[in-house]
Amino acid sequence: xxxxxxxxxxxxxxxxxxxxxxxxxxxxxxxxxxxxxxxxxxxxxxxxxxxxxxxxxxxxxxxxxxxxxxxxxxxxxxxxxxxxxxxxxxxxxxxxxxxxxxxxxxxxxxxxxxxxxxxxxxxxxxxxxxxxxxxxxx
Amino acid sequence: xxxxxxxxxxxxxxxxxxxxxxxxxxxxxxxxxxxxxxxxxxxxxxxxxxxxxxxxxxxxxxxxxxxxxxxxxxxxxxxxxxxxxxxxxxxxxxxxxxxxxxxxxxxxxxxxxxxxxxxxxxxxxxxxxxxxxxxxxxxxxxxxxxxxxxxxxxxxxxxxxxxxxxxxxxxxxxxxxxxxxxxxxxxxxxxxxxxxxxxxxxxxxxxxxxxxxxxxxxxxxxxxxxxxxxxxxxxxxxxxxxxxxxxxxxxxxxxxxxxxxxxxxxxxxxxxxxxxxxxxxxxxxxxxxxx
Numbered sequence: 033x034x035x036x037x038x039x040x041x042x043x044x045x046x047x048x049x050x051x052x053x054x055x056x057x058x059x060x061x062x063x064x065x066x067x068x069x070x071x072x073x074x075x076x077x078x079x080x081x082x083x084x085x086x087x088x089x090x091x092x093x094x095x096x097x098x099x100x101x102x103x104x105x106x107x108x109x110x111x112x113x114x115x116x117x118x119x120x121x122x123x124x125x126x127x128x129x130x131x132x133x134x135x136x137x138x139x140x141x142x143x144x145x146x147x148x149x150x151x152x153x154x155x156x157x158x159x160x161x162x163x164x165x166x167x168x169x170x
Numbered sequence: 171x172x173x174x175x176x177x178x179x180x181x182x183x184x185x186x187x188x189x190x191x192x193x194x195x196x197x198x199x200x201x202x203x204x205x206x207x208x209x210x211x212x213x214x215x216x217x218x219x220x221x222x223x224x225x226x227x228x229x230x231x232x233x234x235x236x237x238x239x240x241x242x243x244x245x246x247x248x249x250x251x252x253x254x255x256x257x258x259x260x261x262x263x264x265x266x267x268x269x270x271x272x273x274x275x276x277x278x279x280x281x282x283x284x285x286x287x288x289x290x291x292x293x294x295x296x297x298x299x300x301x302x303x304x305x306x307x308x309x310x311x312x313x314x315x316x317x318x319x320x321x322x323x324x325x326x327x328x329x330x331x332x333x334x335x336x337x338x339x340x341x342x343x344x345x346x347x348x349x350x351x352x353x354x355x356x357x358x359x360x361x362x363x364x365x366x367x368x369x370x371x372x373x374x375x376x377x378x379x380x381x382x383x384x385x386x387x388x389x390x391x392x393x394x395x396x397x398x399x400x401x402x403x404x405x406x407x408x409x410x411x412x413x414x415x416x417x418x419x420x421x422x423x424x425x426x427x428x429x430x431x432x433x434x435x436x437x438x439x440x441x442x443x444x445x446x447x448x449x450x451x452x453x454x455x456x457x458x459x460x461x
Contacts, residue, residue, distance in 0.1 A: 038214070040214045040215040040218065041215060041319070042212060042215050042216075042319045042393075042396070042397050042400055043208075043211065043212060043215075043318060043319055043400075044208075044211035044212070045211065045214050045215075058380060059380070059381065060380050060381065070378060071376060071377040071378065072377060072378045072379075072380065073222065073226075073377045073378070073379050073386060074379070074380040074381075074386075075380070075381065075385075075386060075389055098222065098386075098389070098390065100218070100222060107218050109215060109218055109219060109222075109393075111393075112319075112320075145327075146324065
């Protein structure tokens, strides 16, 4: 019996399907959600979100958000999320560089916070991408 | 009566105008459809968030501790106002309606002894506030037709940060609510303190909360407010395009009416000239025959 997963961001719905397993990075550590899990509401931290459906793993890079778990339905309210396959290495590295420059030149607290958030997000993307490469090699 | 050549020139220019407004109408129509889709796409997230907050606030009521954005803050004498308008005009009465609503709100607040500080999305609202001598703290322009959440967050966070430091006791937002293609209403909403959403009829489950309910709520609330601001910006964009589409449709119609009238005048003038010429010729011929 699979569990219905929905991943939504403030901009749009990203994913909606029946899945067998969800592995998510929460603030208190990684949790694995199988169907008929006890109701849970938790905060996600930046990291890799993995979905297993019919034996295939699909990794996503998530930058934070919330996860609501019900026995038959899981809703992930992500700040930003993207499929690991869609991440492009050179673009991520360029973005990290840009974010670092932004942090160097930040004048106000607001700019600083924005640059740091950006940097954190890009680091997660890079990390997820590397894990993906390791997974392929095995 | 104007000479037929002048009338002809006017007909040409009016027809040109009609062509341009017709093109603008069609561009706005397609942009409107996309903007509407974007508004609808944000609903699942907003709805889930609303439910979570309803669920959490329902539970925390007893404990007396709530997130700052939910609490009624002590009067600080300062109020934040977020104004959302388009960058460009030619969209009927939409902008002036929002501006009027803004002006009325500021006057009311001033009367109540509150100082208003503004945050703007869009050029028209900013220009209006600057012109009328209001204090604009942060502004964003040229958001385009489909802004990402990230583009919208900067100004929103500038406003929310001032709530968390206790500088503002309340934050409001003025924008154009998209009712349907023909109706856009200027809307004024209070963002902070957050109005607790009504819990739906869904049965309450015994959730495990990690971390605590209070911490969760504190993380959720800013995002909830940000989502509301994001939705307001998207609705404003949808309103802008549908208002422009309707305005341009009316303009096209007026231009065509005018061209028709002018053509009639032109034909009359031409007819009059011909009649005049004929009568001149015939009277000349008569004079010759008489002589």
